[in-house]
Amino acid sequence: MLSAMATCNSHGQDSSYFLGWEEYEKNPYHPINNPNGIIQMGLAENQLPFDLLESWLNNNPNASGFTAQSNFGFKEIALFQDYHGLPAFKKALVDFMSEIRENKVTFNPNNLVLTAGATSANETLMFCLADPGDAFLLPTPYYPGFDRDLKWRTGAEIVPIHCSSSNGFRITESALEDAYQQAQKQNLKVKGVLVTNPSNPLGTSLSMHELELLVNFISSKNLHLISDEIYSGTVFTSPGFVSIMEVLKNKNLMNTDVAKQVHIVYSLSKDLGLPGFRIGAIYSNDDIVVSAATKMSSFGLISSQTQYLLSQILSDKKFTKNYLTENRKRLKQRHEMLEKALQKAGIRCLKGNAGLFSWVDMKRLLSAQTFKGEMELWKKIVYEVGLNISPGSSCHCSEPGWFRVCFANMSKETLVLAMQRLTSFVDSTVKKTNQSRHNRNSRKPKSLPKWVFSLSSFTTARSVKNGA
Amino acid sequence: MAIEIVQPSVGLSKIAVSETHGENSPYFAGWKAYDENPYHEKHNPSGVIQMGLAENQVSFDLLEEYLESNQEATSWGKNVSGFRENALFQDYHGLLAFRKAMASFMEQVRGGKAKFNPERIVLTAGATAANELLTFILANPGDALLVPTPYYPGFDRDLRWRTGVQIVPIHCESSNNFQITPEALESAYDHARSMNMKVRGVLITNPSNPLGATIQRKVLEQILDFVTRKNIHLVSDEIYSGSVFHSDEFVSIAEILESRNYKDSERCHIVYSLSKDLGLPGFRVGTVYSYNDQVVTTARRMSSFTLISSQTQFLLASMLSNKEFTEKYIKINRERLRKRYEMIVDGLKKAGIECLKGNAGLFCWMNLSPYLNEATREGELEIWKKMMEEVKLNISPGSSCRCSGAGWFRVCFANMSEETLEVALRRLHEFMDRRRNGQKTHDLSALAQVQSFSLGDICRLFGERSKDLKSDLISSLSDSR
Numbered sequence: 001m002l003s004a005m006a007t008c009n010s011h012g013q014d015s016s017y018f019l020g021w022e023e024y025e026k027n028p029y030h031p032i033n034n035p036n037g038i039i040q041m042g043l044a045e046n047q048l049p050f051d052l053l054e055s056w057l058n059n060n061p062n063a064s065g066f067t068a069q070s071n072f073g074f075k076e077i078a079l080f081q082d083y084h085g086l087p088a089f090k091k092a093l094v095d096f097m098s099e100i101r102e103n104k105v106t107f108n109p110n111n112l113v114l115t116a117g118a119t120s121a122n123e124t125l126m127f128c129l130a131d132p133g134d135a136f137l138l139p140t141p142y143y144p145g146f147d148r149d150l151k152w153r154t155g156a157e158i159v160p161i162h163c164s165s166s167n168g169f170r171i172t173e174s175a176l177e178d179a180y181q182q183a184q185k186q187n188l189k190v191k192g193v194l195v196t197n198p199s200n201p202l203g204t205s206l207s208m209h210e211l212e213l214l215v216n217f218i219s220s221k222n223l224h225l226i227s228d229e230i231y232s233g234t235v236f237t238s239p240g241f242v243s244i245m246e247v248l249k250n251k252n253l254m255n256t257d258v259a260k261q262v263h264i265v266y267s268l269s270k271d272l273g274l275p276g277f278r279i280g281a282i283y284s285n286d287d288i289v290v291s292a293a294t295k296m297s298s299f300g301l302i303s304s305q306t307q308y309l310l311s312q313i314l315s316d317k318k319f320t321k322n323y324l325t326e327n328r329k330r331l332k333q334r335h336e337m338l339e340k341a342l343q344k345a346g347i348r349c350l351k352g353n354a355g356l357f358s359w360v361d362m363k364r365l366l367s368a369q370t371f372k373g374e375m376e377l378w379k380k381i382v383y384e385v386g387l388n389i390s391p392g393s394s395c396h397c398s399e400p401g402w403f404r405v406c407f408a409n410m411s412k413e414t415l416v417l418a419m420q421r422l423t424s425f426v427d428s429t430v431k432k433t434n435q436s437r438h439n440r441n442s443r444k445p446k447s448l449p450k451w452v453f454s455l456s457s458f459t460t461a462r463s464v465k466n467g468a
Numbered sequence: 469m470a471i472e473i474v475q476p477s478v479g480l481s482k483i484a485v486s487e488t489h490g491e492n493s494p495y496f497a498g499w500k501a502y503d504e505n506p507y508h509e510k511h512n513p514s515g516v517i518q519m520g521l522a523e524n525q526v527s528f529d530l531l532e533e534y535l536e537s538n539q540e541a542t543s544w545g546k547n548v549s550g551f552r553e554n555a556l557f558q559d560y561h562g563l564l565a566f567r568k569a570m571a572s573f574m575e576q577v578r579g580g581k582a583k584f585n586p587e588r589i590v591l592t593a594g595a596t597a598a599n600e601l602l603t604f605i606l607a608n609p610g611d612a613l614l615v616p617t618p619y620y621p622g623f624d625r626d627l628r629w630r631t632g633v634q635i636v637p638i639h640c641e642s643s644n645n646f647q648i649t650p651e652a653l654e655s656a657y658d659h660a661r662s663m664n665m666k667v668r669g670v671l672i673t674n675p676s677n678p679l680g681a682t683i684q685r686k687v688l689e690q691i692l693d694f695v696t697r698k699n700i701h702l703v704s705d706e707i708y709s710g711s712v713f714h715s716d717e718f719v720s721i722a723e724i725l726e727s728r729n730y731k732d733s734e735r736c737h738i739v740y741s742l743s744k745d746l747g748l749p750g751f752r753v754g755t756v757y758s759y760n761d762q763v764v765t766t767a768r769r770m771s772s773f774t775l776i777s778s779q780t781q782f783l784l785a786s787m788l789s790n791k792e793f794t795e796k797y798i799k800i801n802r803e804r805l806r807k808r809y810e811m812i813v814d815g816l817k818k819a820g821i822e823c824l825k826g827n828a829g830l831f832c833w834m835n836l837s838p839y840l841n842e843a844t845r846e847g848e849l850e851i852w853k854k855m856m857e858e859v860k861l862n863i864s865p866g867s868s869c870r871c872s873g874a875g876w877f878r879v880c881f882a883n884m885s886e887e888t889l890e891v892a893l894r895r896l897h898e899f900m901d902r903r904r905n906g907q908k909t910h911d912l913s914a915l916a917q918v919q920s921f922s923l924g925d926i927c928r929l930f931g932e933r934s935k936d937l938k939s940d941l942i943s944s945l946s947d948s949r
Contacts, residue, residue: 075525081750276555278558303751
């Protein structure tokens with residue numbers, strides 16, 4: 001009775017990424033009401049600089065209302081549904097994007113398309129660039145939501161570019177070529193590459209070398225490049241953030257065909273911590289893409305009420321300057337806190353310089369160096385330790401044992417507690433491992449619910465499909 | 469001069485380069501004419517008056533009054549204490565308070581004749597998104613949805629563009645006031661089947677855009693029986709439900725389902741929005757209400773691509789849960805729209821123009837077929853161009869709504885002040901006068917030549933207008949000599 005799209009699994013909600021959330025929802029940690037509950041460390045939210053926004057709002061009490069002081073009153077805003085977007089907001093947004101990039105690049109508001117969040121922006125770009133059955137190459141590990149956002153309604157395919165811990169998960173030329181070949185083998189027409197820069201879940205920004213590799217690759221193979229830069233404002237330490245636009249500019253490619261093949265996705269959900277307001281954008285140098293995407297944005301426009309409020313916040317240059325500085329500072333502190341605590345517990349993480357999370361290496365805690373082992377460990381951490389962290393397999397990581405751990409969506413105290421729990425767990429696990437090695441008296445593993453194994457086979461099956 | 473060969477951009481999708489977004493239709497050309505020369509009472513009194521935009525501007529004062537006395541709705545409480553939670557809220561279930569308020573508002577709009585469960589409400593950024601989303605869920609690419617004509621031109625884009633689904637029209641004729649008949653339903657179904665298309669559902673707009681009329685209970689029952697027999701879906705787009713001039717004249721599909729104890733209701737889905745009833749198109753507030761659990765679940769997941777800003781949900785939760793405000797608003801809004809409707813219909817009548825008998829909406833369905841040079845689409849577009857260029861009114865031609873008969877036009881009346889509406893009516897009046905004079909002059913001189921009537925006889929035939937006609941007649945007679 002329903003369409004094939006409605007009855008398939010491409011919405012991706014059976015992934016462990018979302019299931020962990022469900023477990024958290026059933027038993028959420030609260031310092032007073034539920035101190036033994038699960039601490040949410042699987043949600044990449046930025047709660048650190050809210051006080052800055054709150055104080056701006058308190059200092060500008062008329063901004064969120066509709067007064068006659070501005071050019072716009074309530075009626076004008078309520079009626080404004082032009083898919084070209086509120087000009088004042090677009091101007092303020094491109095200026096903000098420029099500011100994040102230290103003004104090394106500037107953006108033309110006419111090339112910006114507003115969408116209800118980056119989720120909508122990514123899907124819209126896919127509709128514009130790929131026909132059903134076409135493929136985009138994505139470096140692994142990648143944000144689990146992409147499986148839904150890029151593939152579900154568009155019918156497009158994702159082919160992974162395998163990155164490994166041996167070189168810090170950096171994109172290599174051979175990995176790019178391999179992915180391309182793999183797609184050919186599967187009879188998939190490759191339309192482009194999509195990278196997240198800074199990366200989710202790695203928490204690192206792409207190096208100049210990687211960016212140049214990408215530009216050369218798409219140029220030689222005549223492909224599109226989507227650069228999802230929604231974490232660009234969260235780069236808290238060196239090396240700084242290099243936008244793909246900067247690379248094009250430096251290589252004098254701005255007025256060439258290649259520039260038209262590069263498209264940026266942005267959002268205020270991470271940098272400004274406003275995921276509820278659904279503020280996303282596509283930036284493209286290709287007029288046809290801008291035109292098609294603009295029309296498509298009818299299906300996901302940003303509320304004019306929200307555009308109006310944000311145009312005022314982002315036009316306050318004093319505020320944005322201070323905000324970006326403070327945001328970076330606080331993220332850096334939190335990141336260091338987490339890193340140190342993990343180190344003390346004997347756990348390494350990838351050296352990160354951005355994002356709201358760390359990419360953590362828990363291989364030594366695995367009972368077996370397999371994805372099944374990773375799932376077992378994950379279940380233990382969720383149920384026994386009470387931390388919802390995201391297993392690497394849900395991000396399509398090629399190697400088992402890596403986890404994404406968020407640190408910006410909770411108070412300092414909660415993070416401290418989380419680290420204490422983790423440390424105790426690691427200590428006891430290491431002790432047990434040592435004991436069992438000595439005693440050779442391996443205990444029967446606790447029986448896990450059926451769905452854990454169905455998850456493993458789900459993950460494995462998908463890996464096989466993607467040619468891992 | 470060398471011919472420049474324009475290289476196509478690196479492979480864009482077929483969807484991106486297709487014309488199914490529909491923006492090259494004459495419907496949009498009228499908007500352009502308006503954009504380039506918009507009417508303004510003081511600054512541009514001879515500009516084009518926009519009568520092609522179905523916006524509701526008659527009740528803004530009520531909304532502004534509400535906002536004035538309820539500032540926390542836009543400021544998140546004292547010291548913006550509610551801001552953080554609201555800004556973080558991106559749950560695709562939507563704000564519970566808002567869903568409850570929406571359900572209750574939808575009940576109020578239907579005079580309490582139907583109940584709505586907040587758990588079945590899925591929020592989307594506008595009805596545009598809701599209609600597309602439902603199409604993705606109910607039909608596969610290449611399948612067909614049956615839609616009665618005339619229909620909202622935007623459906624061609626909303627239902628077909630990215631979904632790959634087809635629209636097969638259910639032809640409705642002026643001879644029975646464009647009502648949907650069982651024969652028309654069957655005929656459309658058969659036509660789709662003859663083209664090898666799988667029919668997935670019927671989509672109706674009730675009250676109808678562009679007709680400005682509600683669908684009668686009897687017809688709704690027939691449509692429901694039809695979709696049940698064929699085992700297909702029924703989508704009822706009820707975004708104009710709050711604009712019915714007399715509350716007892718609107719029957720929602722929800723009422724029919726309730727009266728049937730919800731038997732077979734899993735095939736039914738309602739689309740609603742606040743863009744028309746509340747006049748808030750910019751806020752992007754739409755909803756899918758489905759009686760089918762699987763559709764609700766899937767629609768909810770899909771709504772990730774088109775969530776309503778939590779800031780806006782917060783404001784509207786406050787506004788719509790204020791029963792005193794909503795009752796007052798619904799009542800007054802209705803009355804004002806009715807008055808506007810009466811004003812325009814009377815004005816058109818005085819100009820010699822008839823309209824379909826309407827009882828809802830922000831527009832009337834005007835019949836200019838008696839005045840076409842030829843009863844074809846070309847004849848219709850000819851008069852439409854005159855309307856734009858001579859009369860300077862942007863109205864929507866029936867052909868853009870896929871109307872079977874030529875000469876019908878949708879004329880909006882709620883997106884302007886009363887004064888502007890009067891100006892528009894006056895212009896139309898004068899146009900019709902000129903036309904009548906022009907035509908009669910032409911006829912008379914031919915008549916006079918053939919029949920050898922005396923000038924005096926002819927003038928007497930036209931009574932009080934004889935003085936003007938006399939001078940025209942004399943000049944035209946002297947020309948033809």
